[in-house]
Amino acid sequence: GAVVSQHPSRVICKSGTSVKIECRSLDFQATTMFWYRQFPKKSLMLMATSNEGSKATYEQGVEKDKFLINHASLTLSTLTVTSAHPEDSSFYICSATYAGTDHTDTQYFGPGTRLTVL
Amino acid sequence: DAKTTQPNSMESNEEEPVHLPCNHSTISGTDYIHWYRQLPSQGPEYVIHGLTSNVNNRMASLAIAEDRKSSTLILHRATLRDAAVYYCINFGNEKLTFGTGTRLTIIP
Numbered sequence: 307g308a309v310v311s312q313h314p315s316r317v318i319c320k321s322g323t324s325v326k327i328e329c330r331s332l333d334f335q336a337t338t339m340f341w342y343r344q345f346p347k348k349s350l351m352l353m354a355t356s357n358e359g360s361k362a363t364y365e366q367g368v369e370k371d372k373f374l375i376n377h378a379s380l381t382l383s384t385l386t387v388t389s390a391h392p393e394d395s396s397f398y399i400c401s402a403t404y405a406g407t408d409h410t411d412t413q414y415f416g417p418g419t420r421l422t423v424l
Numbered sequence: 425d426a427k428t429t430q431p432n433s434m435e436s437n438e439e440e441p442v443h444l445p446c447n448h449s450t451i452s453g454t455d456y457i458h459w460y461r462q463l464p465s466q467g468p469e470y471v472i473h474g475l476t477s478n479v480n481n482r483m484a485s486l487a488i489a490e491d492r493k494s495s496t497l498i499l500h501r502a503t504l505r506d507a508a509v510y511y512c513i514n515f516g517n518e519k520l521t522f523g524t525g526t527r528l529t530i531i532p
Contacts (some may be wrong), residue, residue, distance in 0.1 A: 312467075340519075340520075347512075348521040349525065352521070355518075356518070387493075397465075400467075401468075411518060412473065415460075416467050417467050418467045
């Protein structure tokens with residue numbers, strides 16, 4: 307149980323184009339979804355937190371107009387990288403959580419999307 | 425967020441137990457200790473979590489010090505598939521803050 311999928315797994319795009327990444331919780335309803343970014347040889351950095359039907363909360367230094375997050379349902383969140391540039395090339399990972407009985411909010415991660423901007 | 429300290433890397437022989445240490449001396453009383461691991465080119469995977477008592481599940485055991493300032497993740501019998509970066513995280517404020525973790529190498 308608690309499976310999270312991401313689509314696409316890999317995308318290559320030209321500089322200046324926009325890319326949409328989908329994150330789905332397949333067998334549970336996610337109260338909250340998170341988006342992370344990971345550069346090579348580095349740890350995961352939280353970009354934003356989103357709750358269904360609400361505006362996302364962005365971490366300091368993350369441009370909300372560049373990284374658009376939509377959380378339209380309890381099983382789907384999307385991240386759109388607008389006007390992508392080579393420095394946006396990274397591994398983007400989403401996670402989802404639901405309030406378990408022990409209130410520890412374990413996060414279940416997707417497999418990641420590798421974005422390469424040429 | 426409470427900071428954790430882990431060794432950068434560790435090695436273990438296949439089929440032997442592995443003890444991965446973590447220091448979290450500034451943990452608050454209500455923060456859970458979570459462990460995740462990340463295999464190459466994959467998203468992190470939940471391993472185990474605990475608050476005060478030692479915990480066991482099918483993947484691992486978590487031994488938590490009485491003062492909660494440190495914990496140890498125990499893999500009872502390492503396999504090659506356990507080679508990954510292991511992250512120890514104090515879960516608080518509804519966010520996971522990933523440090524650099526411990527890169528575990530399994531020697532066949």
